[in-house]
Amino acid sequence: MPLYVKDPQVDALADELAALTRSTKTEAVRQALQNEITREKGKADLVEQSVAFVRQLKQRAGSGPGQPVDKALIDSLYGEGR
Numbered sequence: 001m002p003l004y005v006k007d008p009q010v011d012a013l014a015d016e017l018a019a020l021t022r023s024t025k026t027e028a029v030r031q032a033l034q035n036e037i038t039r040e041k042g043k044a045d046l047v048e049q050s051v052a053f054v055r056q057l058k059q060r061a062g063s064g065p066g067q068p069v070d071k072a073l074i075d076s077l078y079g080e081g082r
Contacts, residue, residue, distance in 0.1 A: 003029075 018028040
C-alpha cells in the first residue's frame, strides 16, 4: 500500500535525510521509521521506570538508621527553638 505524504515539511525532511545518508527518500523514511520503532520499544514502561527510581533512591539513602525524629528535629525544620 503506498504512502503519500502531502506535507511539504515532511517531504523536505525526507529529502534532507536521504541526502545525508546518501540513499533514496524511500530508504531514508524506512530507516527513520525503523529507528523510531526500535527506540520506542526499548523504553521502559512507566511502572518499570518508577520501580527503578525507587530502587535508586533506596540505594542512595543507604540501609542505616536515619536521623531520629524528635521535637528538636521538627523545630529545626521550621526554624523554631532558637
